Amino acid sequence: MSKLSSSLRPQDVLVVCKLFSFKVADEDWTYSGLGESVGISAGEAHNAVDRCRCASIVGAGGNIVRKNLRDLLTVAAPRIFYAVRGGLSRGMPTGIWAPPLLEKFERSGSLPTTWPCETGPCERGESVDPIYPSAPIAARDPLVYELLALVDVIRVGGAADRNRAIAMIDGRTSEK
Numbered sequence: 001m002s003k004l005s006s007s008l009r010p011q012d013v014l015v016v017c018k019l020f021s022f023k024v025a026d027e028d029w030t031y032s033g034l035g036e037s038v039g040i041s042a043g044e045a046h047n048a049v050d051r052c053r054c055a056s057i058v059g060a061g062g063n064i065v066r067k068n069l070r071d072l073l074t075v076a077a078p079r080i081f082y083a084v085r086g087g088l089s090r091g092m093p094t095g096i097w098a099p100p101l102l103e104k105f106e107r108s109g110s111l112p113t114t115w116p117c118e119t120g121p122c123e124r125g126e127s128v129d130p131i132y133p134s135a136p137i138a139a140r141d142p143l144v145y146e147l148l149a150l151v152d153v154i155r156v157g158g159a160a161d162r163n164r165a166i167a168m169i170d171g172r173t174s175e176k
Contacts, residue, residue: 008076011038011044011132014040019052021144031046037140038137083152086116088124089116091116092114092117094114098139111125117136153165
């Protein structure tokens with residue numbers, strides 16, 4: 001891989017979250033299954049895993065380096081793949097409005113944040129571009145949805161919500 005092609009890309013966040021989900025569930029995976037589960041091709045999934053290996057997020061055998069995953073989700077991804085807000089639209093709830101997080105954050109009358117999309121549960125809210133266009137496909141996995149929504153809390157939330165999201169990612173990614 002050349003230096004330029006080894007830079008992390010937004011789809012790599014989806015791939016590493018799905019790999020983490022496979023590992024948590026103790027499931028075997030293939031590149032074609034990995035790609036299909038996050039809405040990219042098997043070749044793109046393979047390249048994403050390679051980039052994550054180069055970045056020391058994925059180790060031998062697809063094992064996740066949990067501390068580095070935590071750093072990716074809490075520091076790098078929210079800054080490198082910053083949120084682009086849009087107007088009102090219908091879409092899939094994200095951030096503190098995502099179903100996996102509804103019981104974990106307080107909401108005070110603000111509009112939901114949503115990923116504009118045609119599928120999944122749709123609500124009217126303030127649109128925010130997902131880290132990668134196929135995030136709604138990857139979010140069919142509840143753990144991946146939770147992790148991506150937590151990243152969105154960091155991307156668009158207030159300080160208290162960001163700190164809570166970071167703590168929740170810490171709890172998910174710590175060695176057990």
